[in-house]
Amino acid sequence: MKKKLVVIGNGMAGARAVDEILKRDRDAFEIVMFGAEPYGNYNRILLSNVLNQTQAPDDIFINPLQWYTDNDITLHVGVKVTHIDRAQKKVFGLKLSKGTPPYGSEVAGEKGADLIEADYDELIVATGARPFVPRIKGSDLPGVFLFRTIDDCDLIADYAKNCKKAAVIGGGLLGLEAARGLMTHDLEVSVIEAADQLMPSQLDREAAKILEGAMGAMGLRVLTRTFSTQLVEKNGKVGRLVFNDGSLLETDLVVISAGIVPIVEVADKSHLKVNRGILVDDQMRTNDPHIYAVGECIEHRGKTYGLVDPIWQQVAVLADILTGVNEDAEYIGSKTGTKLKVMGVDLTSMGEKETDETDDEILVYRDPSRGVYKKLIVRDNKIHGAILLGDTELSDSLMQLFQNEKPLPENRGEILFGSIEGARLFNAADLPNSAQICNCNGVCKGDILSAIDNDNCTSVAAIGTKTRAGQGCGSCRGFIAQLIESRIGKVSYDASEHYYVPGIPLEKSQLVREVRSRGLKSVSATLQVLGEGEEDPTTKTGLASLLKTLWPKDYEDERDARFINDRVHANIQKDGTFSVVPRIMGGVTSPDELLRIAQAAVKYKAKMVKFTGGQRIDLLGIKKEDLPAIWKDIGLPSGHAYTKAFRTVKSCVGTDFCRFGLGDSISLAQEIERRFQGVESPHKVKMAVTGCPRNCAEAYVKDVGIVAIEGGCWEIYIGGAAGSTIRKGDLLCTVDRPEAVIQYTSRFLEYYRQHAKYLERTYGFVERIGIDLLKGILIEDSLGICANLEEKMQEAVDAYKDPWKEAEDPLYPFQFDGPGLIEVLQEAENNG
Amino acid sequence: MEKSWRINLGPIEKVPLGQGLCYQVEEEGIAVFRSRDGLVTAIENRCPHSNGPLSEGIIGNGEVVCPLHGHKFDLKTGMGSAPNETVRTFPAWVEEGTLFIEYHPALVELVKL
Ligand code: SRM
Ligand SMILES: Cc1cc2nc3c(=O)[nH]c(=O)nc-3n(C[C@H](O)[C@H](O)[C@H](O)COP(=O)(O)OP(=O)(O)OC[C@H]3O[C@@H](n4cnc5c(N)ncnc54)[C@H](O)[C@@H]3O)c2cc1C
Ligand code: SF4
């Protein structure tokens, strides 16, 4: 009688094991298989192609259902094994109800379904692995997907139809393939990686940087050193990602691809030895002599694998042993290499990516203009590690040498370059103009060149908009990039709309990290290091504002990077004169102050003295060269009416005088104004404190508005506006002490300073982020950053210096000079 | 025949690094700029859009941005970003720390003369 063989798991390892056994001995076993997925066995590797729409799901089956029938295998499809009874040598399975993910750790069976049981003499566990889901709040929201099965691909593709933006959490091999796949669904895709580089397990820093560039050129946004902490719901589904530094990313769809974990529950429950994976010996046997395990679910000699190569070796050994073809067969572990399957990017890596051994030889070849980087680490004349990027012509032969530990040829150049004849140097630039580059939309090289030359298209995306090239399957995007490069030297990205300043290709959070980690304290130094020395004027003013925020004490104030108002601390008027608005805390002044202001207005011939809409006084039409003197005469600090900084706090008369007053609005307004005066921010910030909801100080329409209410409490409104935009502020919270007003205002203002775009007022910012999220971050401290926000704001407050003190101590010579009068007649030479 | 003068504007240090300064030569304001890479340029100080003082503008990438409404002008050619706007340019150079320009009065004045 035939022995009974049961296989749990019908994936790449399970099915291949059976195949290998049948090849050795067709009659040894009566075979029963359990597969949690409702299909035969398919090539999981090719799911990337299914997602990027270059292959149909039907095309990737290795063992369709017919194969099982033809080979007399009983396959229980869609049935998940729930436990093994080792004493009776039986396994039990449950038919999964529709929609239950096959790799979930909970088993939801079909209603009323009976357990399916099978007896075994020998049992193979090949349950594979499941995607690792890091602890991120909201990862169970609709619109959040994993990427492991055909069904996953279907779900993602279906959901993507109604999306514009997608984010992939995880910048490893699978994450990048997923991201590339999503792009073919017409999505704007961002990849988020917590490490400071892409593919951290396979690539060194330099290769990762080049890869990042290549991904960017395809239109993929890459955010490294970015830690996702929360997925936030919008209209019942995922709407944005929150990172641990408080920055945000809008997205309609999220794919989590953060690694894999072996599936071990069934083995564990039946007391097979399990560590990270199911423990097996060199014969693929678990601690039960009749139970074997292969594939991603195992741990062998301390290693787990996430690739198919080791599986092929494992199942060959297993088949030898089970069929008795070679009872001494041994699996001793695998040396693995990986290949990134992203069209337009050739990348292979194997073994170690770096070495500390001084005796190792390190061979590196770089050709940045072609995006080529090759690195070999040679130890004892054998390959210890290799990275081939941009030119993988030799990857197969190198992989052979690596896996078989073959000695290398003497001539190291040959290893890096291969023989000259073998070298492939394909470049779209060498093709004739009539050659079709985009096969999906029938765009030829000539059309693309014309878009570059005549229509100023410098990015792959811009070419796409113009010619539709690259907007089909996307496989030609690499070639389009090559063409742009050959024509104008450099491919630009359209990520620019997300840049904080136009001249530096980084978003605010990335820019902040670069500036902090490199210690860049001046605009010129930042432009040198991060902006290729380009001196775009908007870039300069935006950077100056940010640097002053980041380095409250050590910022190197280069005034040429600032708008004239910030060079001389006054607002330029249409006739080139300036206005002077002293600080009048909370709108409260005194006869003494008024006298000094009046005298100064007379002495410096102010063209007008006006009460402003901000409850203070403006002296208009003052000459630049008179500014220092008038400031000294007035003897009040600057009111910052000219700059993107904290400006005014309007107040109403409040409890001191008003019969309706519920809170002391004047004292609080003055206290707030004294504290935050002049603190630099992405745009101006105006506040008001009003003594009751009658709102005489217009607090509901201020960037931050405080309203006293019954019971000694204060409401804090944020994001109000009554300028070109009218918006009632959103209620952030209600507090019962003035100190709490200061505390929450500090948090909000610092969060605004850190995360708003340059020149984004709070009304835009609060609307963009959403009040619910802000409440979570600023009141409930959901990200744990509030202490830091308060501390950073305190530093800014401590670093405040009244800029009008430059009257006594100018920052640079001739700071306040007016036009230099040159007398032509005396000094000129007439060349006539 | 066009008249022009070589004019000594005094020490170059008067113009703050990366900024501009206005010199009044006869009736005319001339904006002199000293960029961070050492380039010295001189243009008419009056913005053709609405008389903005160009010497108070931010410079970068070889252009100055008018402080009033943001029109841009090429510092070497005087070419403006808005249609039909140009400013006059004057050769400018530094000799041993002293700033010189070659001044030629505006055409209107030549006609007057
Ligand atoms: C002096 C003053 C008008 C007055 O005589 O009352 C004034 C004058 C100017 N405002 Fe204002 N605003 C003045 C109160 C306001 C107010 C009312 C208030 O502060 O309570 C608002 C509505 C609230 C707000 O800020 O949104 C206001 C909304 C604006 C806006 C529209 C901002 C917006 O995004 O909606 C601008 C334009 C801008 O910022 O881009 C602006 C810009 C300007 C500028 C700075 C335009 C400029 O760049 O040159 C004006 C300077 C004139 C000059 O030559 O000095 N001003 N401006 C007020 C000074 C207040 C103060 O004491 O600091
Ligand atoms: C998108 C993608 C791209 C990849 N690209 C590559 C690549 O380029 N190169 C490479 O080498 N590798 C690649 N891999 C990895 C490769 O696919 C895996 O290494 C391989 O599939 C592992 O095989 P396995 O049989 O161990 O697990 P699986 O293929 O996952 O098979 C396990 C099967 O068992 C089922 N199962 C689990 N528990 C039970 C249970 N209790 N009862 C019944 N059935 C159960 C699962 O549902 C699954 O169908 C890729 C993987 C993915 C997802
Ligand atoms: S509303 Fe403000 S910006 Fe407009 S003219 Fe009056 S002061 Fe100037």
Ligand code: FES
């Ligand atoms: S005056 Fe120069 S731009 Fe308007």
